[in-house]
Amino acid sequence: MKIRAAVMEQAKHPLVVGDVELDEPRRDEVLVRMLATGICRSDLSFMDGKWPSPLPIVLGHEGAGVIEAVGEGVDESRVGERVVLTFAPPCGRCRFCLEGRANLCLEAAACMDAGTLRDGTTRLHRGDERVHHLALVSSFADHAVVPANAAIPVTGELEPGLACLLGCGVTTGVMSVTRRANVRPGESVAVFGCGGVGLAAVLGAGLISAQPVIAVDPLPDKRAMALGLGATHAVDPAEGDPADQIRAIVPGGVDHAFEAIGIPDVADQAFRSVRDGGTTVLIGQPAMGVKAGFDVYDATQFEHTILGSNLGGANPALHVPGLARLAASGRLELDPLVTHRMPLDRINEACEITASGAGGRVVIEL
């Protein structure tokens, strides 16, 4: 079938919205009519050339839609199902899948590098030219073919423009707090960077009743958003070292600090804002090869834990439906995260808004 998709022909150039051919779903795959897709910073990292990718490629990995057709081996009853797409469909066989860490699935990672689906081929093409899939999702399009277990069923009560955020940003932020760091009620939290993921971390801290919840961001609008979403304090790094400001609020430092931007100096600030024996969680992703520094003596002497977080350590099939129910019930308040909605034809504008750091999530409605 012919679909409309935003194709990255080369890095550092605008995406090109046009017709692409999409083949039928093969064995253990489904065809999804996309309803909404968020723009994530990771998409921009490919567009900027910060991260390599095969070309041409249809970007987008934060999508929600409805299953329109199924391939061989997939139950027909799934047609009509409302789904969120995930970039971590577990193979079920690799060491990480066996450990219950589907977010690190080796087979999914290999497909991501190659820009293909499971069988090493693509369903996307333009005549004889292969068009690659991003992260087994490629949601910057009106339709997508994905592995059946990359399409996670969620309650239809959740509006697609909010549901799509569960494909990456919201799940990453919330579950970095609730699962990766396993923050307990009454523990103190600082979140550095109040973009989509950082604000979701603030929401996660609220869900499990962390106290206090300190948001750090140089932009007044972002600090105001964080306070609106449940942060108890907001810190402006322009007013002095944020680690000192945080230690003035929580003497001795917070139990857990989350770095949600991907800036090495900020990672060090997060590390220095944590109490002895506390935990620093690194979520933000800079270009590959970027190094961060921290005081090794402090880390060893005071048993400071530093955790990397990929999708918050979530196992999407297990955790995304629950987050969707929380969001549909209003207990996980996603509405304020979305500040712009626009059609696919305006995707380059959407990417520019995301890159500027102003506002919240930009959602493309399909």
Ligand SMILES: [Zn+2]
């Ligand atoms: Zn696996």
Ligand SMILES: [Zn+2]
């Ligand atoms: Zn993402």
